[in-house]
Amino acid sequence: MQVQAFDIGQTQAQIFGAQSKAATDKLNALANNVPANEKQLRKTAEDFEAVFLGQMLKPMFETIESDGFFSGGHAEEVYRGMMVEEVGKSISKAGGVGIAESVYQELLKLQQV
Known part of the structure; x- marks a missing residue:
C-alpha cells in the first residue's frame, strides 16, 4: 500500500485562495447589480425614519410625569422606551414625515455610483 504525501500548507492556501476568489466574485456580482433590491432599500429607509422619529419623540415622553398605574420606577422607564420606539414605527408606517423617501x-x- 502506497500513501500519497501532500503539503498541508499548500492545500490550505489553495482552499483559502478559492474562498477569497469566490467572495470577490460575489462582491463584483453585487456591485454590477444596480440598483439592488429596491424593496429592501425602502424597508431600510423606513426603519431609519422610525428610529429618527423615536429619538425625536423621546424627550417629549420624558416630560410626562409618572403617576397612576405604573407609578414610575425602572419598569416604567423600560416600557416608555419601548412605547416610544413603537410610536415611531407606527408614524413611519403611516407615511411618516418624508424622511424615508429622501433616505x-x-x-x-x-x-449607482
Missing part, C-alpha cells in the same frame, strides 16, 4: 432616494444614488 431611499439617497440610497439609490449611492448604489
